[in-house]
Amino acid sequence: MDAKLEQDIRAEFEPQIRACAHPQELVVHLLRAIQREHGWVPDEGVELAARLLGLQPIQVEEVATFYDKIYRRPVGRRVIHVCDSICCWSRGEQEIRAHLEARLGIRLGETTPDGVFTLLPTCCLGACGRAPAMQVGFRLYGELTPDRVDRILDEERRAAGQGDPP
Amino acid sequence: MSHPQVLFARRRPGQTVSLETYLQEGGYQALGGAVGKQAPAALRKLVLDSGLRGRGGAGFPTGQKWSFFPADAPGPKYLVCNCDEMEPGTYKDRELLVADPHALVEGMALAAYALGVTHGYVFVRYDYEDVFRALERAVAEAHGAGFLGERILGTDFGFELHVHGSAGRYILGEETSLLNGLEGVRPNPRLRPPFPAQRGLFGRPTTVQNVETLCNVPHIALHGAEWFKGLALTPGEAGTKLFGLSGHLNRTECFELPMGVPLREVVEVHGGGVRQGRRFKACLPGGASTPYLTAAHLDVPMDFGNLDRAGSRLGTAGVTVFDERTCMVAATLNLLTFFARESCGWCTPCRDGLPYVCYLLERFERGQAGREELALLKAQPAFINQSFCALAQGAMGPLEGLLRHFEQELLDHVTRGGCPFGGA
Ligand SMILES: Cc1cc2nc3c(=O)[nH]c(=O)nc-3n(C[C@H](O)[C@H](O)[C@H](O)COP(=O)(O)O)c2cc1C
Numbered sequence: 396m397d398a399k400l401e402q403d404i405r406a407e408f409e410p411q412i413r414a415c416a417h418p419q420e421l422v423v424h425l426l427r428a429i430q431r432e433h434g435w436v437p438d439e440g441v442e443l444a445a446r447l448l449g450l451q452p453i454q455v456e457e458v459a460t461f462y463d464k465i466y467r468r469p470v471g472r473r474v475i476h477v478c479d480s481i482c483c484w485s486r487g488e489q490e491i492r493a494h495l496e497a498r499l500g501i502r503l504g505e506t507t508p509d510g511v512f513t514l515l516p517t518c519c520l521g522a523c524g525r526a527p528a529m530q531v532g533f534r535l536y537g538e539l540t541p542d543r544v545d546r547i548l549d550e551e552r553r554a555a556g557q558g559d560p561p
Numbered sequence: 562m563s564h565p566q567v568l569f570a571r572r573r574p575g576q577t578v579s580l581e582t583y584l585q586e587g588g589y590q591a592l593g594g595a596v597g598k599q600a601p602a603a604l605r606k607l608v609l610d611s612g613l614r615g616r617g618g619a620g621f622p623t624g625q626k627w628s629f630f631p632a633d634a635p636g637p638k639y640l641v642c643n644c645d646e647m648e649p650g651t652y653k654d655r656e657l658l659v660a661d662p663h664a665l666v667e668g669m670a671l672a673a674y675a676l677g678v679t680h681g682y683v684f685v686r687y688d689y690e691d692v693f694r695a696l697e698r699a700v701a702e703a704h705g706a707g708f709l710g711e712r713i714l715g716t717d718f719g720f721e722l723h724v725h726g727s728a729g730r731y732i733l734g735e736e737t738s739l740l741n742g743l744e745g746v747r748p749n750p751r752l753r754p755p756f757p758a759q760r761g762l763f764g765r766p767t768t769v770q771n772v773e774t775l776c777n778v779p780h781i782a783l784h785g786a787e788w789f790k791g792l793a794l795t796p797g798e799a800g801t802k803l804f805g806l807s808g809h810l811n812r813t814e815c816f817e818l819p820m821g822v823p824l825r826e827v828v829e830v831h832g833g834g835v836r837q838g839r840r841f842k843a844c845l846p847g848g849a850s851t852p853y854l855t856a857a858h859l860d861v862p863m864d865f866g867n868l869d870r871a872g873s874r875l876g877t878a879g880v881t882v883f884d885e886r887t888c889m890v891a892a893t894l895n896l897l898t899f900f901a902r903e904s905c906g907w908c909t910p911c912r913d914g915l916p917y918v919c920y921l922l923e924r925f926e927r928g929q930a931g932r933e934e935l936a937l938l939k940a941q942p943a944f945i946n947q948s949f950c951a952l953a954q955g956a957m958g959p960l961e962g963l964l965r966h967f968e969q970e971l972l973d974h975v976t977r978g979g980c981p982f983g984g985a
Contacts, residue, residue, distance in 0.1 A: 416763075417744065417745075417763055419744060419745035419746070420743060420744055420745045421745065422745035423725075423726070423727060423728050423742070423745065424725075424726065426728070427726065427728060448745075454746075457747040458745060458746065458747055458748075461730065461747050461748055461905070462687075462727070462728035462729045462730055463728075463729040463730055464687045464688075464728045464729035465728050465729075476688075479895075479898075479899075480649035480650075480849070480895070480899050481649045481650060481808075481845070481849060481881055481892065481895050481896055481899070482649060482650055482807035482808055482813075482881055484892075484895045485807075485808045485809060485881065485883065485887070485892070486808070486809075517688075517729075518647060518649065518731055518899055518902065518903055519647055519648070519649035519650070519651070519731075519849075519899075520688050521646050521647070521651065521652040521654075521655050521686070521688060521689065522652060523649070523650050523651070523652050523805060523807035523813070523879065523881070524652060524805060524806065524807055524813040524814050524815060525813070526807060526813070530688055533688075533690040535688070535691075
């Protein structure tokens with residue numbers, strides 16, 4: 396985490412923290428902002444959040460580690476969350492997951508060697524009517540087929556190469 | 562078969578209703594008619610009389626909940642809208658909010674007025690970026706037009722609404738876990754009592770309601786309790802219901818149907834029947850935590866009372882259909898794996914009991930189970946139902962459904978030495 400990031404986060408949050416009756420309520424918001432800028436939340440991010448909110452680092456850490464969409468370890472520039480809940484399961488989730496693993500050459504929980512994609516399972520994405528579904532960054536893709544997955548991966552890889560936000 | 566549209570009346574495919582359209586189509590009239598003109602207690606009474614029950618899964622009567630709320634107590638009090646929506650098979654709140662976010666803003670302002678509350682939060686799951694953006698915009702528009710903020714519509718009533726973006730985990734939908742999430746502490750559930758109505762957010766009186774529940778309030782305020790009851794097809798029930806269809810149907814969309822619509826109509830008419838011409842085998846009638854219904858239940862009216870009597874629950878009314886080729890042991894294993902993974906680990910029955918159920922179900926799938934495993938499986942709900950919160954109790958829904966309706970299928974796994982459907 397560089398000094399510039401810390402400055403930006405301070406500039407964004409210090410006014411909000413001053414205006415807030417219970418600053419601790421901003422912790423998830425703060426962690427998400429650090430992750431938005433840095434891709435994941437390093438130890439320095441936890442410590443920064445603690446300093447800004449007047450908490451002990453452990454109080455931030457026990458929040459950060461609870462949520463599955465706060466990444467406490469390095470991830471690729473695009474995190475793929477592939478749904479494995481019942482509606483997607485009933486409409487071919489296993490095939491999609493196997494295809495993703497084969498195409499990317501990684502297993503669930505891993506990152507591609509070029510640092511572009513991390514593949515993680517997720518519970519229901521609330522896209523049950525468009526199953527099977529996955530989310531890449533904040534983009535939701537439904538009605539997946541192996542062909543469609545290939546096109547999405549190409550497009551996301553290209554966008555990541557251009558530095559587009561996830 | 563077309564039915565009256567109330568919550569979806571303003572919905573247009575691919576669009577989000579702006580403030581301008583919302584106003585043109587009758588929006589904020591309910592708020593205008595209530596604030597400063599009607600006593601808050603009268604509005605609470607109206608909601609009680611309407612028979613509105615919570616749409617978030619538990620079906621608790623909303624008016625009754627409001628009658629326990631210390632509306633006249635001094636000091637801060639909170640209204641929280643639960644848009645965590647992570648129960649597999651449930652996507653109705655997303656459909657509603659992406660289409661018509663002002664309906665929630667108006668519903669929350671009315672509820673806040675009725676409950677004497679000045680601050681509200683909408684708790685939105687991480688993945689609903691579309692909902693988050695639609696709501697932030699609606700809140701800003703409503704602020705600008707004087708429907709939120711200080712002195713709403715020129716009266717003494719003020720209400721501030723914040724949108725909170727969460728970061729994952731199904732347990733956050735449990736209301737006390739959600740309150741911890743909003744406070745920024747580790748979101749394990751809290752012990753009850755004290756109930757949130759006494760000590761909720763920041764230790765203050767708090768009411769947590771589902772998105773769909775709150776979106777019904779403006780309609781009840783405008784058209785009355787009798788009208789609302791009259792929307793249901795079955796006696797003792799009230800309102801419409803959003804049904805999110807999924808699984809092996811031809812049309813997996815979200816429909817607004819009258820409370821009490823028969824399951825057969827949901828499946829055959831709105832869902833377009835089971836896909837590839839196959840037969841209906843079973844469904845989850847109300848999300849992942851509701852016991853299965855079978856083909857013998859197709860004439861059951863989909864409402865709170867009738868589904869209770871059929872041994873299941875209306876839950877969130879997310880209907881997931883399974884065709885004749887589905888292995889119900891494998892389906893149940895998928896569901897239990899979800900609950901086991903989403904357990905927060907706080908209490909032993911949930912943390913250790915759910916993985917054990919998965920272990921037993923896997924043995925059936927692999928042909929490694931005998932009658933002893935069946936007896937063990939049957940013994941689990943009695944332990945696991947002792948859990949600290951309702952997550953693990955919900956997980957027992959599909960397991961109990963499996964044991965009740967598909968014991969023969971479990972035994973077939975034993976006699977055939979594996980999955981008769983070629984799974985695992
Ligand atoms: C594990 C678990 C998850 C839940 N998830 C949700 C949810 O996503 N949305 C919701 O409205 N209620 C959810 N509930 C129910 C809430 O605890 C609470 O009963 C509900 O928000 C009350 O609102 P209502 O009365 O308007 O339904 C969940 C409950 C449990 C035990």
